[in-house]
Amino acid sequence: MxxxxxxxxxxxxxxxxxxxxxxxxxxxxxxxxxxxxxxxxxxxxxxxxxxxxxxxxxxxxxxxxxxxxxxxxxxxxxxxxxxxxxxxxxxxxxxxxxxxxxxxxHHPLGSLYDHLNRTTLTHHQFMKICLSAANGLVHLHTEIFGTQGKPAIAHRDIKSKNILMKLNGSCVIADFGLAVTHVQATGEMDVGSNPRVGTKRYMSPEVLEETINTECFESYRRADIYAFGLVLWEVCRRTLSNGIAEDYKPPFYDLVPNDPSFEDMKKVVCIDQQRPNLPNRWASNATLSGMAKLMKECWHHNPNVRLPALRIKKTLVKLASSDIHVHLDLDI
Missing domain, CATH: 3.30.200.20 (Phosphorylase Kinase; domain 1)
Structure with a gap:
């Protein structure tokens, strides 16, 4: 079989x-x-x-x-x-x-969310997770031309529960129920006909404010990047430096209720322009402070400032290569 x-x-x-x-x-x-x-x-x-x-x-x-x-x-x-x-x-x-x-x-380890709840991460494990997830996002977001090509795809529900852990420590992106596709040559965008919306906790400011340009494919890609920045924050909190890591918490855990409403999220993200806070210990660790800079560029209020997926991947490779605790045979 x-x-x-x-x-x-x-x-x-x-x-x-x-x-x-x-x-x-x-x-x-x-x-x-x-x-x-x-x-x-x-x-x-x-x-x-x-x-x-x-x-x-x-x-x-x-x-x-x-x-x-x-x-x-x-x-x-x-x-x-x-x-x-x-x-x-x-x-x-x-x-x-x-x-x-x-x-x-089937991935017996379950989701990244489950994994982060279960265990803390070494720098090597953390880098493997971030790089492989970024790699998956680059593949999704990129159009491959030719008869055996693929359209560009925006996910629209990026979160730690939709990323699954492989046994080798890398990840895969799952759940394409909300995906949008785009073919540059024809300008054709297929949004599907799903009434479902993404996960409120991970919604970008422009989605919460309902100012997102739904006619423009790039808008959806940028909303993915915002959510990906929140996932990076979740992973970094569980990464050890000097033997310390924070407990697992979802983004905005201290600012909204367990099952936040659209209004709850809109107040925190758009009106108060709050973002997850960055623990002090990250400042004294070159890799984690590099990650802090990266996530801020992902969850920027202005979608035009957010980094494309390929830029994120390249930044991660650079951070990994200057981290003595990471062996770059990360076989991503």
Missing amino acids: TEYLEHSLTSGSGSGLPLLIQRTLAKQISLSECIGKGRYGEVWRGVWHGENVAVKIFFSRDEASWRRETEIYSTVLLRHENILGYIGSDMTSRSSCTQLWLITH
């Missing part, structure tokens, strides 16, 4: 198995345990021909997210070591209910 998994990554124009095989996928998978629940539905670990796979089962009310992810994965050369590997989608009937399945590679 491994050759199927291998094939699933290289078949046709998109990624995933040939459609004919996809249509019978659900029948071949036995669900073992529920490994996550969210507003969209549930994620299960499934077994498919002896291999572990992840099965995201959408509530039927969120069919738009399932359709969008399936569309993005199947029309696009998304195959990349830092993007969640896609196997296929299926619609199945269980106890007279229609279930929408999205089948992907």
Whole structure:
């Protein structure tokens, strides 16, 4: 079956198995345990021909997210070591209910959010996480030209829960239910038809103020960068310097309630123009103070000032190369 998994990554124009095989996928998978629940539905670990796979089962009310992810994965050369590997989608009937399945590679360590809650990081581990996530974002944001190309993609829901940990310590970006695609040659932008919005805690000022130019693809990329800056902050807090790290906290934990409203976030981010605070200990560590500068450039109030993903990646490579605790065979 491994050759199927291998094939699933290289078949046709998109990624995933040939459609004919996809249509019978659900029948071949036995669900073992529920490994996550969210507003969209549930994620299960499934077994498919002896291999572990992840099965995201959408509530039927969120069919738009399932359709969008399936569309993005199947029309696009998304195959990349830092993007969640896609196997296929299926619609199945269980106890007279229609279930929408999205089948992907399984990552037993769970999300970056889970990982940060569980453990502190060495400089090497932290750099591997940041570099691989940035690498995935560069791949998404970049259009690849030619018949075997891919459009540029903006994610629109970047957060630590949508980044998954691989066993080798690097990450993959997941959840394309809100993605927007753009093809430069035709100027065509596909926003999909999903009524769902991103995660309020990670929304950029222009999204909260509703001043974002929805006609312009670059606006969506810049909103991704803002959210990515918040993720970098989450990771840095858990990174050890002088044997110390902060407890895991989500961005704005000290400023908004647990499930903040649009208004809560708007007040903090737009009106008060607050950003997550930077612990004092970072100042005495060259890498963490370099990271502090980088995240400020990502979450700047003015979207035009924010760095492009490639610039972030290059800055991270530079920070890594001047850090004696990081071996640059980071094999990202």
